[in-house]
Amino acid sequence: MSSLLxxxxxxxxxxxxxxxxxxxxxxxxxxxxxxxILSNRLPxxxxxxxxxxxxxxxxxxxxxxxxxxxxxxxxxxxxxxxxLHGALVDGHRSFDTAFSLRDLILIAGGLFLIWKATSEIHxxxxxxxxxxxxxxxxxxxxxxxxxxxxxxxxxxVFSIDSILTAVGMTSALPIMIAAVVIAVGxxxxxxxxxxxxxxxxxxxxxxxLGFLLMIGAVLIADGFGVHVPKGYIYAAMAFSGLVETxxxxxxxxxxxx
Numbered sequence: 001m002s003s004l005l006x007x008x009x010x011x012x013x014x015x016x017x018x019x020x021x022x023x024x025x026x027x028x029x030x031x032x033x034x035x036x037i038l039s040n041r042l043p044x045x046x047x048x049x050x051x052x053x054x055x056x057x058x059x060x061x062x063x064x065x066x067x068x069x070x071x072x073x074x075x076x077x078x079x080x081x082x083x084l085h086g087a088l089v090d091g092h093r094s095f096d097t098a099f100s101l102r103d104l105i106l107i108a109g110g111l112f113l114i115w116k117a118t119s120e121i122h123x124x125x126x127x128x129x130x131x132x133x134x135x136x137x138x139x140x141x142x143x144x145x146x147x148x149x150x151x152x153x154x155x156x157v158f159s160i161d162s163i164l165t166a167v168g169m170t171s172a173l174p175i176m177i178a179a180v181v182i183a184v185g186x187x188x189x190x191x192x193x194x195x196x197x198x199x200x201x202x203x204x205x206x207x208x209l210g211f212l213l214m215i216g217a218v219l220i221a222d223g224f225g226v227h228v229p230k231g232y233i234y235a236a237m238a239f240s241g242l243v244e245t246x247x248x249x250x251x252x253x254x255x256x257x
Contacts, residue, residue, distance in 0.1 A: 008056050019164055024183030026234060027165060030215050031058055031158040032112075032187050033208050035151055036195040037120060040205075041142040050144060052193040054151035059184040061159040066166075066176055081103070102160060103223040109157030110219030116150065117212035124205055157219065207244050209236055 032055075039050040078098040099107075166176045198204050214236070218228050 013172060015177055016172070017179055020175060020179035021182050024162060024179050025164055025186055026230070027158070027162045028058075028183055028187050029234075029237075030212070031155065032191060032194060032214060034116075034154050036198050037205065037208055037212075038142070040148060040195055040199050041123075042144060042147055046144050047195065048192060050147050050151070051187065051195060053148060054155065055184060055188045055191055057148075058150055058155045058159060058187070059181070061155050062163055062180045062184065063177065064162040065159055066173065066180065077101075098225075099223070100189065103225075104158060105157060105223075106219045107223035109154065110216040110221075110223065112153060113212055113216030113219065116154075117209045119211075119218060121206065121209050124202075124209070141166050153214075161219075173246070201248060202245060203247070207240060210240075 035051055036056040039047045039054070042050055046181050080099050135224055162180070163176075166179065198208060214233065218233055221228055
């Protein structure tokens, strides 16, 4: 109890909490975009429930990983080594084939994300969502159970990345728990508006799927020891989002004229 009170009165702890919340929210954007796109494939009466279940599972997984920090940190220990190592660049290997369990999870998650984003792009281009000519309701493109399973798989990957980032920023467990709960709470608030925005703007879907392809490639690169600074990734995403916002504004202006 005394240690908790000391944290509450420590400005450094509050600064760490604020920084960690921002980091967790930024890292959670990938998770949120995936949940939004996947849930929009479900029948309308199931979409909100799928988003809430997916985000609740993300919170449960993150808290479970925080309760097993010692095991989680152990995931970074080398598990297998293929004996191939890239040249040293600024003190770091250009690539590495000594894989930890975390690396293997990131590679598997990246491959899954690339496959899923590619299949969703094909689904969007093929126009499978178009309603039949007879006016009957369009068939559901994805089952509820299948959507939840896919959300769980990506929740695992994103949760491990999120918690390892938190562990690297602070050693105070209460700060990490508070940051994760607040960040996931913000994700829950933003889930429905984001999904509705994506649904109303078809071009945003393709942009978001492009983001997921890029994130999948970054996860695979990270698994091979090639660390791409997250700031570059999110700066590219923000710039692309800004350009698409300008395009949307121009289309609306043209439609009104």
